[in-house]
Amino acid sequence: MGKTKHSGPIKLDTSWEPSLWASLMPMGLGKIKPHHIRDTMKVMYDNRDNLGYAYRILTQGVCDGCALGVSGLYDQTLTGPHLCTTRLNVLRLNTMPAMDTKWLEDVSAMQKLSSVELRKLGRIPFPLSRKPGENNFTRITWNEALNRIAHKIKGINPKQLAFFLTARGITNEVYYTAAKMARFLGTNNIDNASRICHSPSKTALKRTLGIGASSCNYQDWIGTDVLVFWGSVPANNQPVSTKYMYAAKKAGTKIILINPYKEPAMEKYWIPSVPDSALFGTKIVDDFYQVNIGGDIAFMNGVMKHWFEMEKEKPGSAINHAFVKEHANGIEQLREHIAKQSWEEIEKSSGLTSDRLKEFAVLLANSKSGVFVWSMGLTQHKFGTDNISQVANLAVLRGFIGRKHCGVMPIRGHSGVQGSGEMGADPFSLPGGDFEEKSWTRIEKLWGFPIPKWQGDIVGVTLENSLLPDGHERKTRLFYTSGGNFLETMPDPDFMRKCLESVELRVHQDIIFNTSTLVDAKEEVIVLPAMTRYEQPGGGTSTSTERMVYFSAEIEGPRIEEARSEWEIYVDLAARVHPEKKHLMHFGSAAEIRAEIAKANPNYDGIQHLSKRGDVFQWGGAWLCEAGSFPTEDGRANLIPIEIPNLHKPEGHFYVTTRRGKQFNSMIYSNKDPFNNADRYDVLINADDAKELRIAEGESIVVYNKYGTFQGRAKFEATKRGNVQVHWPEGNVLIPKGVYETYAGIPEYNAAVKIEKADTFHANKDLKYKERPIEDLEVNVG
Numbered sequence: 001m002g003k004t005k006h007s008g009p010i011k012l013d014t015s016w017e018p019s020l021w022a023s024l025m026p027m028g029l030g031k032i033k034p035h036h037i038r039d040t041m042k043v044m045y046d047n048r049d050n051l052g053y054a055y056r057i058l059t060q061g062v063c064d065g066c067a068l069g070v071s072g073l074y075d076q077t078l079t080g081p082h083l084c085t086t087r088l089n090v091l092r093l094n095t096m097p098a099m100d101t102k103w104l105e106d107v108s109a110m111q112k113l114s115s116v117e118l119r120k121l122g123r124i125p126f127p128l129s130r131k132p133g134e135n136n137f138t139r140i141t142w143n144e145a146l147n148r149i150a151h152k153i154k155g156i157n158p159k160q161l162a163f164f165l166t167a168r169g170i171t172n173e174v175y176y177t178a179a180k181m182a183r184f185l186g187t188n189n190i191d192n193a194s195r196i197c198h199s200p201s202k203t204a205l206k207r208t209l210g211i212g213a214s215s216c217n218y219q220d221w222i223g224t225d226v227l228v229f230w231g232s233v234p235a236n237n238q239p240v241s242t243k244y245m246y247a248a249k250k251a252g253t254k255i256i257l258i259n260p261y262k263e264p265a266m267e268k269y270w271i272p273s274v275p276d277s278a279l280f281g282t283k284i285v286d287d288f289y290q291v292n293i294g295g296d297i298a299f300m301n302g303v304m305k306h307w308f309e310m311e312k313e314k315p316g317s318a319i320n321h322a323f324v325k326e327h328a329n330g331i332e333q334l335r336e337h338i339a340k341q342s343w344e345e346i347e348k349s350s351g352l353t354s355d356r357l358k359e360f361a362v363l364l365a366n367s368k369s370g371v372f373v374w375s376m377g378l379t380q381h382k383f384g385t386d387n388i389s390q391v392a393n394l395a396v397l398r399g400f401i402g403r404k405h406c407g408v409m410p411i412r413g414h415s416g417v418q419g420s421g422e423m424g425a426d427p428f429s430l431p432g433g434d435f436e437e438k439s440w441t442r443i444e445k446l447w448g449f450p451i452p453k454w455q456g457d458i459v460g461v462t463l464e465n466s467l468l469p470d471g472h473e474r475k476t477r478l479f480y481t482s483g484g485n486f487l488e489t490m491p492d493p494d495f496m497r498k499c500l501e502s503v504e505l506r507v508h509q510d511i512i513f514n515t516s517t518l519v520d521a522k523e524e525v526i527v528l529p530a531m532t533r534y535e536q537p538g539g540g541t542s543t544s545t546e547r548m549v550y551f552s553a554e555i556e557g558p559r560i561e562e563a564r565s566e567w568e569i570y571v572d573l574a575a576r577v578h579p580e581k582k583h584l585m586h587f588g589s590a591a592e593i594r595a596e597i598a599k600a601n602p603n604y605d606g607i608q609h610l611s612k613r614g615d616v617f618q619w620g621g622a623w624l625c626e627a628g629s630f631p632t633e634d635g636r637a638n639l640i641p642i643e644i645p646n647l648h649k650p651e652g653h654f655y656v657t658t659r660r661g662k663q664f665n666s667m668i669y670s671n672k673d674p675f676n677n678a679d680r681y682d683v684l685i686n687a688d689d690a691k692e693l694r695i696a697e698g699e700s701i702v703v704y705n706k707y708g709t710f711q712g713r714a715k716f717e718a719t720k721r722g723n724v725q726v727h728w729p730e731g732n733v734l735i736p737k738g739v740y741e742t743y744a745g746i747p748e749y750n751a752a753v754k755i756e757k758a759d760t761f762h763a764n765k766d767l768k769y770k771e772r773p774i775e776d777l778e779v780n781v782g
Contacts, residue, residue, distance in 0.1 A: 002402070002620060002621030002622055002623045002624055002625070002626030003621055003626060004621055004622040004623060004626060005618075005621060005622060006076060006217060006219075006548075006618050006621075006622045007219075007622075008076060009074070009075065009076055009077055009078055009079045010077070010078060010079065010219065010222070011078070011079050012078045012079065012080060012243065012246075012247055012274070013247065013250045013251075014274055014275065014276070015250075016275075016276040017249075017250060017276070018280075020246075020249055020250075020282050020283055021276070021280035021281060021282070021283070022268035022269070022270070022280060022281030022282055022283050023268070023280055023281050024280060025280075026279050026280070027270070027278070027279060028270050028281055031268075031281075032264070032674070032675065032676060032677045033268075033269075033270055033281075033674065033675065034085060034270070034674040034675070035674070036085060036270075036272040037272070039085050039088065040085075040088060043085075043088040043089070043091060043092070046092050047091060047092055047095050049095075049097070050095040050096075050097075050557070050558060052557075053094075053095050053555070053556075053557035053558060054091055054094075054095050056555050056556065056557060057091065057094055057095070057534055057555055057557075058072075058073065058083065058087070058091070059072050059073055060072055060553065060555055060613055061533070061534050061552050061553075061555055062415065062533075062542055062550040062551070062552035063087050063415055064087075064090060064094070064168060064169045064415050064416075064532075064533055064534075064542075065084070065086040065087040065089075065090055065414075065415060066084075066086055066087075066237060066238040066239075066240075066412070066413055066414065066415060067238075067411075067412030067413065067414060067415050067416075067417065067418055067542075067543075067544050067545045068082075068218070068238055068240050068241060068544060068545065069415075069542075069544030069545070069546065069548045069550055069616075070082050070083075070087070070240060071550050071552070071613075071614060071616065072613070072614070075218075075240070076217075076218075076219075076546075076548055076616065076618075077217070077218040077219050077222075077243075077244055078243055078244065078247065080273070081273065082240045082243065082273070083240075083273070084238075084239035084240045085239060086237070086238070086239055089667075090168065090667070093119070093168075093169075093511060093512065093532070094532045094534055095557075095558075096122050096123055097122055097123065097558070097560075098122050098123045098124075098125035098560050099121040099122035099123060099124070099125060099513075100121070100122070101125060103121055104128065104136060104137040104139075105136045106135060106136065107130065107134070107135050107136060107137065107518060108135055110513065110518055111515075111518050114515070115485060115488060115514045115515050115667065115668070116667075116668055118512065118513045118514055118515065118517075118518075119512050119513075119514070119667065121512070121513065122512075123511055123512060123529065123560050123563070124510060124511060124512060124513065124527055124528075124529040124530075124560075124563075125529060125560060125561075125562065126139055126529060126561075126562040127139070127140050127141065127142055127144070127145040127526070127527065127528055127529065127562065128140065128526070128527040129144075129145070129148075129524060129525070129526055129527075130520075130524070130525045130527075131523065131524050131525075132520050132521070132522065132523070137527065140526075142562070142564070142572075145526050145528060146569075146572055146573050146576055147576060148505075148524070148526065149478070149480070149505070149507055149526060149573060149576075150573060150576035150577045152477075152478050152504070152505045153185060153478060153577050154577060156477045156478060157473050158185060158186030158187040158452065159187065159189070159454070159473050159474050160473070160474065160475055160476060160477040160478065161185065161186075161187045161189060161476075161477070161478050161480075162187065162189035162190070162191075162457070162459070162462040162476055162478070162479050162480070163178060163181075163182050163187070163189065163190040163191075163480045163481070163482075164190070164191050164192065164459050164462075164479070164480070164481040164482065164484055165178055165190075165191075165192045165193070165420065165425055165481075165482045165483065165484075166192070166193045166481075166482060166483030166484040167192070167193040167194060167413075167414035167415075167416045167417045167420070167483075168414055168415075168416065168483065169415075169416065169483075169511075169532055169533045170192075170416040170420070170482065170483070170533070170566070171416065171419075171533050171536060171540030171541055171542055171552070171567075172416075172419040172422075172423055172540065172541045172542060172543060172549070172594075172597065172604075172607070173536070173540050173541065173567050173590050173593040173594065173597075174482070174536075174540070174565075174566040174567045174570075175192070175416070175419055175420050175423035175424075175425040176423040176424065176425075176431060176567075176593055176596070176597050176600070177566075177567040177570045177571065177587065177593060178190065178425050178482070178566075178567075178570055179423050179424035179425040179426075179430070179431060180424070180431075180447060180585065181570040181571070181573070181574045181585060182425075183447070183449075183451045183452065184447075184449060184574050184578070184584065184585045185574065185577055185578075186452050187452065187456065188427055188435070188451075188452050188454060188455065188456025189427065189456045189457050189462055189476075190425055190426065190427060190456060191425075191426060191427055191456075191457075191458055191459040191462065192417070192420040192421070192425045192426060193414065193417060193420070193483075193484065194412075194414075194417035194418070194420040194421060194426075195420075195421070195426060195458065195459070195744070195745065195746065196459070196489065196746060196747065197375075197376055197379060197380075197412075197413060197417065197746075198375075198376075198379055198410050198412065198417065199379070199384075199428075199741070199744035199745060199746050200378075200379045200381075200384030200385040200387065200388050200741055200743065200744045200746055201374070201379055201388050201410035202410075202421060202744070203385045203388075203743045203744040204384075204385045204386070204387075204388030204389040204391075204392060204743075205388065205392060205408065205410075206434075207385075207389065207638065207640070208388075208389050208392040208393070208396070208637060208638050208639075208640060209392055209396075209401065209408070209624075209625055209630055209632070209637050209638075210625070210630045210631035210632035210637075211624045211625065211630075211631060212421065212422075213410075213418065213422075213547055213620070213624070214407065214408070214409040214410060214411075214545050214546055214547065214624075215401060215402065215407040215408050215409070215623060215624040215625055216371060216406065216407025216408070216409055216546070216622075216623055216624075217407075217546045217622060217623075218241070218244050218545075218546055219244075220371050220404060220405050220406065220407055220623075221244050221245065221247075221248045221253065221371055221373075222244060222247045222248045222251050222253070223248070223251040223252070223253060223369075223405055224248070224253050224369045224370055224371045224405035224406065225253065225254065225367035225368055225369045225370060225405070226253065226254045226255075226256060226363060226364060226367045226369075226370045226371075227245075227248055227253050227254070227255045227256070227370070227371050227373070228255075228256045228257075228258065228370065228371070228372045228373065229255070229256070229257045229258070229259075229266070229285075229373050229374070230258045230259075230296065230372065230373065230374035230375075230377065230378050230391065231258070231259055231296070231374055231375055231376065231377015231378040231379075232259075232373055232374050232375035232376075232377060232378075232411055233259070233263045233265055233266060233375075233660075234266075234373070234375075234411060235263070235265035235266050235269050235284065235675075236263070236265045236660065236675065237375070237413050237660065238411065238413070241411075242269045242271050242282070242284070243271060243273070243274065245269075245282075245284050246271055246274055246277060246282050246284075249282065249283075249284070254286045254287075254363070254367075255284055255285050255286050256285065256286060256287050256288075256289065256360070256363070257285045257287075257288050257289070258288075258289045258291055258296070258299065259288070259289075259290065259291070259377060260290055260291060260292065260293050260377075260655075260657065260719055260720040260723045260725070261290070261659070261684060261717065261718065261719045261720070261723075261725055262288045262290060262717075262718035262719075263675070264675040264676050265675040266284050266285045267283070267284065267285055267288075268281050268282070268283055268284065269281060269282055269284055270282070287359075289352065289356070289360060290351070290352075290718075290719075290720040291350055291351055291352060291720065292349065292350060292351035292647070292655060292720060292722065292723060293647075293655035293656070293657045293720075293723050293750055294349075294381055294383075294645065294647045294655065294750060295349045295350040295351050295352075295647070296350075296377075296378060296387050296390065297349070297383065297386060297387060297390055297642055297643075297644055297645060298345070298346045298347075298348075298349030298350040298644045299346075299350040299352065299357065300390040300391070300393065300394060300642075301338060301341050301346055301390070301642070301644060302341075302343075302346040302347075302350060302352070302354065302357035302361075303357055303360055303361045303364065303394065304334070304338050304361075304393065304394070304397065305338050305339075305341060305343075305346065306318070306354075306357060306358045306361035306362075307319055307361055307365065307397065308335055308338055308339070310361070310362075310365065317365060318361070318365040318397075319397050319398070320397065320398050320399035322399075323396075323399030323628060324396065324397060324399070324639075326628060327396075327628035327629075327630065327636055327637055328396050328636055328637040328638070328639055329634070329636050329637070329638050329639065330638055330639035330640065330641075331397075331639055333639070333641055334393065334639045334640075334641050336641075337641030337642075338641075341644065345644060346644070349644050349645075349647065351720055351721075351722070351723075364394070364398060365398075367398070369400065369403075369404070369405035369406050370395070370398060370400040370405075370406060371400070371405065371406060371407050371408075371409060372391050372394065372395055372400070372407075372408050372409065373409045373410075373411050374387075374388070374391060374409075374410060374411070375410070375411050375413065376413075376749070377657075378391070379410075379746060380746060380747070380748070380749040380750070381645075381741065381748060381749075381750060382645075382739055382740070382741050382742070382748045383645045383741070383742075384741045384744060384746050385741060385742070385743040385744050386642045386643075386645070388410070389640045389642055390642050391408060392408060392637070392640075393639050393640065393642075395407075395408050396637045396639060397639070399628075401625050401628070401637070402623050402624070402625040402626045402627055402628055402629070403623060403626070403627075404622075404623070406623075407623060407624075409545065409546075410545070411545050412544070412545040415542050415544070416542050418542075418543040418544060418545060418547070419541070419542060419543035419549075422543065422601055422603070422604070423597070423601070424443075424600075427455065427456030427457060427458060428456075428744075430443050430451070431443060431597065431600035431601045432600055432601030432602055432603065432604075435455070435456075440453065443600065446596070446599055446600055447584065448584045449581065449584050457474070458740065458745035459486075460490060460738070460740060460745070460747055461740070461745075462476050462479065463476065463479070463486065463490070463496065463499040463500070463503075464499060464737075464738060466479070466499050466500075466502040466503045467498070467499060467502050476503055477503065477504045477505065478503070478504065478505045478506075478507070479500075479503045479505075479506050479507070480506075480507040480509070481506070481507065481508055481509065482509045482510070482530065482566060483509070483510050483511075483530075484516070485514040485515060485516045486499075486500060486516050487500070487514075487515045487516045487519070488514070488515060488516075488729040488732070489729060489732075490732070490737075490747060491707075491732050491735035491736060491737050491739075491747055491748070491749070492707060492708065492732065492733070492735065492736070492737035493729075493732055493733060494733075495737045496737075497519055500516060500519045500521070501519055501520050501521065501522070502522065503521050503522065504521065504522045504523045504524075505521060505522075505523050505524050505525075505526070506519075506521040506524075506525050506526070507525075507526045507527075507528065508525065508526070508527045508528070509527075509528040509530050509566060509569065510527070510528075510529075510530055511529070511530050511531075511532060511560075511563070513527075528564075528569060529560055529562055529563040529564070530563060530564065530565075530566050530569070531559075531560075531563045531564060531565045531566065533552055534552065534554065534555040534557070535554065535555075535557075535559060535563065535565070536554060536565045536566075536567075536590065537554055537565055537568075537589070537590065538554065538589045538590030538591055539551055539552055539553040539554050539590060539611070540552055540590060541594065541607060541610055543619075546618070547618050547619050547620050547624075548616055548617070548618045549604065549606070549607055549610065549616065549617055549618070549619060550615075550616045551610035551611065551612065551613070551614075551615040551616065552613075553612060553613045565590075567587065567590070567593060571585060571586060571587055591608075591611065594607045594608050594610065595608045603619040603620060604619060606619070625637075647752075648752060649722075649752045650752060652754060653705075653752040653753060653754055654685075654689070654703075654722055654723060654724050654752070654753050654754070654755060655722060655723045655724070655750065655751075655752060655753075656703065656723075656724050656725070656726060656731070656734055656750065656751055656752070656753045657723070657725055657749065657750045658725070658726060658727065658728035658729075658731050658732070658735070658749050658750075659684070659725045659726070659727055659728060660727070660728060661673040661678065661680065661727050668680070676715075676717060678715050678717075678727075679713065679715075680727050680730055681711070681712040681713060681727070681730060682712060682713050682714075682715035682727075683701060683703055683710075683712045683713065683714055683715060683724055683725070683726055683755070684715055684717040684719050684724060684725040684726075685714055685715065685716065685717070685719060685724045685755070686716070686717070686718075686719045686720070686721045686722075686723075687716040688721060689721055689722065689724075690714055690716060693755060693756070693757070694757070695714050695755075695757060696714070697714055697715065697716045698713055698714065698715070699713065699714050699757060699758075700712075700713055700757070700758035700759075701713065701714050701755055701756065701757055701758055701761075702755070702756050702757075702758050702761040702762075703724065703726065703731075703734060703753050703754075703755050704734075704753060704754055704755075704756075704761070705734055705751055705752060705753045705754065707733070707734055707735065707736050707737070707751065708733030708734050708735075709733065709734075710726055710730070710731055710733055710734050711758060712726065724753070724755065728749070734751050734753055735747075735748065735749055735750070735751055736748060736751060
């Protein structure tokens with residue numbers, strides 16, 4: 001780990017720079033762009049019944065939106081206040097009152113509502129129960145609820161028990177307690193939302209660099225020679241980051257986006273808190289490289305192929321030989337592997353010419369510093385780990401690791417996710433280490449009870465396991481989820497509904513209802529009202545993308561009378577299952593949990609001292625792998641040769657991937673994308689592709705494959721030819737079920753599809769398209 005400490009926030013240069021302006025039209029009038037003032041006024045109106053509490057949350061709490069790490073209105077990157085629409089959108093989840101209980105008397109009416117409408121009903125008021133065939137939820141006491149759950153746990157094999165935790169608002173204290181409780185109850189089937197987004201990042205960085213988190217800081221964006229975003233749109237998902245990009249542009253940084261779609265949010269952005277940007281906008285990205293969906297490995301192989309060719313002509317012109325020689329393994333094997341790759345194969349897979357790839361290769365070769373940032377555009381593939389290993393290869397070959405203005409950064413979308421695996425709420429990890437013998441021994445000594453040694457399942461497999469035959473030792477019989485909406489986050493929603501219905505007892509611990517909560521279970525659905533992070537007694541902590549651990553104090557305000565802190569619920573449940581050893585799973589306060597976290601995960605030594613608003617520390621120092629010191633077995637990075645994947649796109653098909661609009665995870669806040677005005681059922685397609693199909697803009701079309709059918713409208717956008725995008729979760733019907741990444745188990749969110757005019761498709765449906773036979777809905781697992 002690094003020795004250099006983060007220097008704290010720096011002052012933003014707000015001097016006017018007309019060369020960066022996006023438009024001379026004040027306030028972007030007439031442009032398709034977010035309307036920050038209007039949206040802020042709407043948020044104020046929505047929170048009008050609790051404005052004082054809303055204000056205290058914004059000014060005293062740590063943001064429960066993205067993982068930039070804004071505490072109150074300030075962060076560790078730039079001085080001055082920071083506030084974005086993402087945080088404002090989720091604010092109402094914290095301030096809304098309890099729902100009108102009349103809704104609980106008519107489940108069929110609730111089932112007709114979308115998750116957006118369900119969210120607006122209000123908070124879950126008290127523990128609830130519903131059994132198959134019942135059209136109402138029955139109010140039960142906490143004792144009844146937890147005793148029923150405990151009784152069920154006692155009667156099943158621990159391998160038939162599984163836990164899941166979402167990301168929004170979950171604190172490190174909750175993750176840690178859940179991780180400990182799961183093992184206390186004898187199961188390793190515990191997973192979290194982070195794995196569905198960034199598990200390949202952790203897996204790849206571990207095997208290449210020995211780390212499982214961002215090696216650098218947001219401040220390193222500002223002044224680096226080149227800042228590369230791979231399959232990531234922070235202007236949409238982490239809006240405050242546009243300030244960092246603005247500062248980077250002022251410091252002379254070149255910003256590059258590698259993505260199938262020329263994202264409007266990254267081309268131009270009006271930053272509301274920067275005067276000249278608020279008026280005239282800011283040109284963000286200097287160049288776009290439009291790669292095929294899934295073509296990133298070929299892209300990066302092409303860059304390295306150019307580098308090795310440049311090296312033949314002039315040694316040292318592309319590769320940092322001093323860094324590689326002293327700090328990395330595998331250069332010769334990588335060179336030999338790249339030499340075997342043909343330009344024809346690279347160009348076909350990446351969708352870019354050798355000359356275009358050389359432009360990027362030369363740009364990096366001429367840069368003395370660089371930061372590589374990525375998100376789900378790289379991770380959510382069945383070869384996601386290999387994608388990230390390629391990014392690490394590029395960084396190591398250039399020596400862009402372990403120093404100022406350099407690094408690799410898997411940017412996080414939620415404020416809670418970085419800490420989830422570090423707390424052990426994951427089938428492949430324990431607090432402070434991987435799920436392996438070395439960690440078992442250390443953690444068992446701390447916890448005082450044995451840890452089950454069998455490998456736990458990822459959440460997708462856990463849900464599929466509900467369909468196993470009765471009597472199978474891994475048939476999921478009790479599924480306990482803290483938040484999460486699997487009908488709207490996992491591929492193949494119809495299949496996912498079947499999985500949820502096949503669980504005997506489902507427990508939904510949450511603050512609101514969603515569509516998954518309303519699905520029947522075989523025996524019973526129990527709903528438990530949870531507190532938000534701002535209500536948690538003793539406060540809570542969260543870890544940002546850059547490894548900053550922030551303390552968020554309990555905030556005075558209205559409460560849902562029967563809602564409980566999530567870590568307290570877990571402690572209570574554990575005591576009911578094993579009362580004879582409940583002292584081994586007891587915490588009397590959040591401070592006690594933090595004290596134990598500091599022992600369980602050595603990186604978090606310091607969390608025990610966080611106790612008041614504004615407290616923060618960064619684990620690992622400013623830069624991981626500082627001075628080329630990698631926490632691998634031999635202290636060196638590993639360059640890994642990666643094969644170009646077979647993308648399986650038959651003739652006449654398109655690649656499809658899913659995208660986000662104005663939403664937070666699966667929570668949708670507008671049917672219109674503020675950056676391109678796309679509707680939720682618009683299909684983003686290249687105009688030339690549409691012309692070949694004789695499709696006009698706005699025309700009804702059908703996107704289909706053997707997995708499902710999506711009916712929408714054609715919207716002409718600057719997408720890479722042969723590639724289309726649909727919104728998530730609406731487009732999940734096109735994504736195959738049960739396809740997981742080899743190393744990290746992340747679901748595949750891309751597929752090959754055909755596209756036709758709606759009238760042609762329906763007229764020829766029986767001739768051209770065979771419906772899925774019933775047996776295709778079956779799944780074999782185990």
